[in-house]
Every structure is written in structure tokens, then in C-alpha cells.
Amino acid sequence: MLDCLQLLHFHIGSQIPSTDLLQEGVYEAAQIYSELVRLGANMKVIDIGGSLGIDYDGSKSGNSDLSVSYGLEEYASAVVNAIRVICDRKSIKHPIICSESGRAIVSHNSILIFEAMDAAAPKIPAINQVNIPFIMEGLSEDARADYCNLSEAAMRHDNETCLFYADQLKQRCVEQFKEGTLGIEQLGAVDGLFDLVTKMIGASEPVRTYLVNLSVFSSIADSWSIGQVFSIVPIHRLDEKPTVKGVMSDLTCDSDGKIDKFIGGLTSLPLHELDNGSGGGGGSANGRYFLGMFLGGAYQEALGGFHNLFGGSSVVTVLQSDGPQSFAVTRTMHGSSCADVLRMMQHEPELMFDTLKHRAEEFCGFDVAALSGSIARSFHNMPYLELASSCSLTALNNGGFYYCNEEDYNAALVESGASEEEQWSYCIA
Numbered sequence: 001m002l003d004c005l006q007l008l009h010f011h012i013g014s015q016i017p018s019t020d021l022l023q024e025g026v027y028e029a030a031q032i033y034s035e036l037v038r039l040g041a042n043m044k045v046i047d048i049g050g051s052l053g054i055d056y057d058g059s060k061s062g063n064s065d066l067s068v069s070y071g072l073e074e075y076a077s078a079v080v081n082a083i084r085v086i087c088d089r090k091s092i093k094h095p096i097i098c099s100e101s102g103r104a105i106v107s108h109n110s111i112l113i114f115e116a117m118d119a120a121a122p123k124i125p126a127i128n129q130v131n132i133p134f135i136m137e138g139l140s141e142d143a144r145a146d147y148c149n150l151s152e153a154a155m156r157h158d159n160e161t162c163l164f165y166a167d168q169l170k171q172r173c174v175e176q177f178k179e180g181t182l183g184i185e186q187l188g189a190v191d192g193l194f195d196l197v198t199k200m201i202g203a204s205e206p207v208r209t210y211l212v213n214l215s216v217f218s219s220i221a222d223s224w225s226i227g228q229v230f231s232i233v234p235i236h237r238l239d240e241k242p243t244v245k246g247v248m249s250d251l252t253c254d255s256d257g258k259i260d261k262f263i264g265g266l267t268s269l270p271l272h273e274l275d276n277g278s279g280g281g282g283g284s285a286n287g288r289y290f291l292g293m294f295l296g297g298a299y300q301e302a303l304g305g306f307h308n309l310f311g312g313s314s315v316v317t318v319l320q321s322d323g324p325q326s327f328a329v330t331r332t333m334h335g336s337s338c339a340d341v342l343r344m345m346q347h348e349p350e351l352m353f354d355t356l357k358h359r360a361e362e363f364c365g366f367d368v369a370a371l372s373g374s375i376a377r378s379f380h381n382m383p384y385l386e387l388a389s390s391c392s393l394t395a396l397n398n399g400g401f402y403y404c405n406e407e408d409y410n411a412a413l414v415e416s417g418a419s420e421e422e423q424w425s426y427c428i429a
């Protein structure tokens with residue numbers, strides 16, 4: 001059988017940061033290859049698997065997982081040279097070399113676009129709003145001493161000591177609260193005092209939490225699972241200077257459904273104030289604010305599951321074209337509807353719909369047709385937040401239409417002549 005063996009395949013890992021590390025692995029594999037030849041195998045091919053890394057943070061350094069210190073040419077030379085050295089030393093024929101680079105090929109080919117729906121800013125009280133006598137009322141001796149030390153440090157403009165005592169005071173108050181010796185109002189007031197101190201000495205700038213219309217687990221799985229940092233930037237208002245800092249919180253109920261690590265070691269991202277009433281900033285795009293996550297490649301969507309019952313996002317295929325815009329949208333694919341996701345979880349959405357409809361008929365004295373239409377729409381819609389004005393998406397390639405606007409939806413059903421049963425397949429891409 002040994003003469004049937006022709007190929008040696010290996011994979012030393014993904015995103016190898018330097019050619020030294022790469023060569024080490026390839027030398028070892030080339031030795032195995034040459035030994036197989038010596039033992040009589042009819043060897044022809046070495047497949048080096050993946051490992052060609054990409055420069056996520058633009059630093060071109062081999063010191064972290066976020067970048068690589070080599071280019072494509074250097075990668076190829078390192079592989080070819082390592083194999084050649086070993087083969088020449090053993091006087092064996094040079095093999096055909098194959099590679100199967102994953103992320104280096106696909107990463108640049110997809111962008112995840114998502115909308116920031118709202119932004120919450122921490123409420124920091126003005127100095128005259130902090131009720132010091134009220135705070136002092138319930139404090140322990142040690143906490144009072146912290147407050148006195150904090151005041152003295154503030155008089156001396158000793159910021160570091162201020163921060164130390166403010167933090168210690170806060171911790172002591174949390175302990176007192178847990179023991180039941182401090183009320184929630186006083187704890188809240190101490191919290192406000194701490195935020196005020198950190199803001200006044202410039203130790204931390206208030207960071208907003210942007211509520212983004214996605215599930216980190218479904219669309220940026222590596223961010224949650226292995227702490228992969230991706231390039232995330234606003235794709236709107238690029239002619240305006242970002243004036244606030246923000247982190248991102250997704251729609252799921254998990255506390256780790258968030259993004260607070262960004263390229264460059266940043267723990268918040270420079271962003272624009274939202275123009276939807278929550279932030280008060282100006283801007284374009286009818287007040288809507290979209291961000292892009294770059295270099296996700298094909299892996300993120302493939303890894304993403306149905307965690308918290310959020311399915312895959314909608315996909316638009318964009319190709320280069322010779323037209324005036326230089327691009328063409330060639331295909332759209334609607335993401336999973338609530339019914340799709342329920343079906344994936346082994347539920348029966350049609351049955352659920354019928355049951356709900358019958359219950360509505362049984363118990364509601366008002367317009368049951370409108371109610372069941374509304375229930376049907378919630379099954380057909382995606383589990384993500386949809387603005388009434390934005391969720392009509394025309395599929396370019398298959399002539400299908402996707403609706404959540406009531407009139408559009410009903411008109412389309414009439415036009416399509418779809419029966420109630422057919423409505424299920426009608427709205428699913």
C-alpha cells in the first residue's frame with residue numbers, strides 16, 4: 001500500500017504571525033515527507049493547509065494575533081525554501097506544493113453592516129446635585145475617612161489620590177449595601193460622586209453604549225468566543241468628526257453580547273451622536289446610523305448559530321461592474337424569519353400560528369382578521385428589530401418580496417394569490 005501514498009497534508013494553525021514560525025512547521029513536515037519517500041512511498045504532493053494570516057489592525061507586526069509581519073511573497077518563499085532545503089539535502093524530487101488558505105482568501109470579501117438603534121450615556125450629576133450630607137449619613141467610619149481623604153486630595157489637585165479614595169469609597173459603600181447598612185439611594189449618590197470625580201479629573205470619559213441591531217453570537221462569533229478583534233467603523237457621516245465614545249451592546253439578553261475591544265487596543269470607538277432623538281447630534285441618512293464590521297470573511301456567518309433565536313442576517317451580493325458606480329448588486333437573500341428559526345428549533349410555526357389564531361377567535365371580541373394578520377407578520381418577520389419604513393426588501397434575483405409593512409404585505413398577498421398555507425413559503429427566501 002505504501003506506493004499508493006502520494007500526498008502529505010498538514011495544518012499548523014491559523015493566522016501564523018511570522019515566517020519563522022511558519023518555516024519551523026514546514027521544515028518538520030518536509031522531513032516527514034522525505035522520510036516517507038525513503039520508506040518507499042510514491043510521494044508527489046505537500047499540502048500545507050492554511051495559516052496565511054491577515055493584517056487586521058494594519059500594524060504589519062508579528063507580535064499579536066491581529067497582524068502578520070509578512071506579505072504573500074514572503075509567505076510563499078518561506079514555504080518553498082523550507083521544502084527545497086530538505087528535499088535537496090535528501091536528494092529527492094521537489095514536490096508539488098498546495099495550500100488551502102482560508103481567511104486570507106475570504107476575509108476581505110464580506111462586510112457585516114448593522115445599525116445602531118439607540119445610544120445610552122451614563123448620567124453624571126452636576127457638582128451641585130451631589131448631596132454630600134445625605135451621602136455621609138449612612139457611611140461607616142472607614143468610608144467617612146475615605147471621603148475626607150478624597151476632599152483633601154481634591155484641594156491639593158492630587159488626581160491620582162482622588163481616584164484612589166473615590167474608588168475605595170465606592171467599594172466600601174458597595175460592601176455596606178450588600179450587608180444592608182446602606183440604602184440604595186445613598187449607594188446611587190456615591191456612584192454619581194465617583195463618576196463625577198473620574199470625569200472632573202479626566203480619568204475616564206463617559207462612554208456610551210450603542211444598542212446595535214445584531215447578535216454577536218450569530219454574526220461575529222469569534223469576537224465572543226476567542227476575543228478576535230475586528231475592524232468596526234461607521235459607514236455613515238464620514239465627513240463629520242466623531243464626537244463621542246461608544247461600546248456596542250447587541251440585542252441578546254446575554255451580558256457578553258457586547259463589543260468593547262477595538263483595533264489599536266481601544267476599549268471604545270470614536271462614534272457620532274445619534275440623530276434619532278437619543279443623542280441629539282446632526283447627520284445624514286435620515287437619522288439612521290450604520291456601522292460596518294470588516295474582514296469577517298466567510299467564517300463568522302458559518303460559525304454563528306441560533307443563540308437566543310436570532311438567525312442569520314440578510315445577505316446582499318455586490319460585484320464590481322463597468323457601470324458608472326463601479327458596482328452592481330446582483331443578489332439579495334433575506335435572513336431567517338422568526339418562523340424559520342422556530343422550525344430550526346424543532347417547533348412547528350404553522351401549528352403555533354393556527355393555535356394563536358383560534359385562541360384569538362375564541363377570546364377576542366374585536367377584529368380577529370387584523371390580529372391574525374399581525375400575528376402572521378411576526379412569524380414572517382426576522383427576529384431582529386425592523387423599522388416599519390425600512391423592512392420592505394425587494395429581492396432582485398427571484399422576484400420575491402419581503403414585507404413587514406401591513407399594506408405592502410397584504411397587497412402582495414392579494415397580488416400573489418397565495419393561500420394562507422402558501423404564505424409561509426412565500427416570505428421565506
Ligand SMILES: Cc1ncc(COP(=O)(O)O)c(C=O)c1O
Binds near residue numbers: 010011049050103104
Ligand atoms: C485543514 C485546514 N486547512 C485550511 C484551513 C484554513 O486556515 P486559514 O484560515 O488559517 O488559512 C483550516 C482552518 O482551520 C484547516 O483546518
